[in-house]
Amino acid sequence: MSRDRTPRTLGLILLALLVFGQFLPQWTLFLVTVALAKGLVVLGLMIMLRCGLVSFGQALYYCIGAYAAGMLGRLFGASDVFTLMLAGMAAAGLVGFVLGFLLARYRSIFFGLLSLAVSMILYGLLVKTEALGSTDGFHVLPSTLFGLRPADAWVRYTVLAVALLVAFIAALLVHRYLGTPLGRLAPAIKDNEIRVEYMGASARHAIHVKYVIAAALAGLGGALAATTVGHIDPEMAYWTTSGEFIFITILAGTGNVIAPFLGALVFGVIQTVAFAISPNTWQMVLGGSLLVVIVFLPNGLWSLFRGRKVA
């Protein structure tokens, strides 16, 4: 059997970005950091997609993560970037755990639309909540790292470094999870749930666990996005945001834990370039690129790198 090269590859990417990040222009740092935040959400969607489930409402957890981080700063003055991210992750994971009891019962389009419905409920609630700025949202306090605030010129790089570290750890953990018996159950659940039950496993339990992991990752991504962008609003829970995450998931492919981050980065680059070239029709370029990927790389961008089957 071939050796597992994913941890090493992840480590090399982390190192390379940490080193070269210092020399990159500020706007690219922002681009990469946002891509990492979205990549975390997509990493969760990838776990779900592996067992055949598409959540049309993952923005729910993205938004919960962002608002949890934002409110922690607003109400308690917390600004430590790791505290904020932990809070976002915990809040989203908790909501995911509760909603999981309901959603893990559903499959295919029912699962997708139910998740969409829940995310739109949150959107509706936030839009009507004056205390949280309703449609305008609110600004997130600048975050600190271990009580320190980096010099202005280094803020972007510091946030990127934190994001890289967090994404690296998340990807490693998910990679390990995918190799455990519970993780390996995903394609089996997709293929034949009856057989899964007849082998002595509970498909619903497995899906519930995956759902909570996906929610926590989305919450983490949301909190990271909040600290990076510095502003949050209910759009984060809107269905177009969920659509964007699915877009990236399809673009990236489910072959490896690196794929979601790669997909998010490519998405960010296409979006930025297309917007610069033609501000009015950039969505067309985005749609066209997805079309090209679906036609020529049905298993997503990751199939470009795939020399072997990855667990």
Place this chain on the structure above:
Amino acid sequence: MTAILDAQGLNKNFGAVTAASDINAAIERDSVVGLIGTNGAGKTTFINMITGYLKPDRGRIRYEGRDITELAPRDVTRLGICRSFQIPQLYASLTAFENMLVGIGVVLRNAGRGGFFSRGRALVPGHDLPAEDVAERILERFGLAEYRDKNAQVLPGGVRKLLDIALTMVAKPKILLLDEPTSGVSAEEKFVIMEMIMTAVRAEGATVLFVEHDMEVVSRFAERVLAFYDGRIIADAAPEIALADPEVKRYVVGGVLRA
């Protein structure tokens, strides 16, 4: 002899159709029992009730003295009752080897091994080997080694059937329910396949119940025959006696010949 499985007074109706009517059967440990009967006679319903897929309207099922009537299929499986399917139930997008690994993974997980925090390669309970070795060994025992890296959906029918049965072996079942193990297999291959299955299964020391339409296969491999007709057991005896029973001849054996 002690009964490992004891079904008492099982009844099951689907609307106006009676699928099981006062089924009583005590299965002895290490025995090989053939279930015969025409289509719709209630054989698969019997298997479905034992494995928890269907709940009987009345009656109890005891396994090793424990009432398992209300348990779900996964809990019945965890206790050591495994089944194969008339139509193979495989993980179509995975290779034969990966199919085995999924099954072994479940066994590991149910034993609390091979989880997120465990280090190194866990040994599969009952086999005392790492997962990959168990998979290889079972595939080999069922003559499936050459299909190891083929996707389940492209495998020939007979091979799919064998893989379906091989999948039940990962959990070291104490009772194995085989639903028409040789259906879809050519007449001349039936004995070869059945011989291979029984050798592999008996090596693990499981009690076997199998559904079969070919009476030659039944008389060759079964020690005892349960003949089903219209949801009832009309004969319960050694093959030579059961197959000679006038009622069985009329409703079961004759029925197969006519079909």
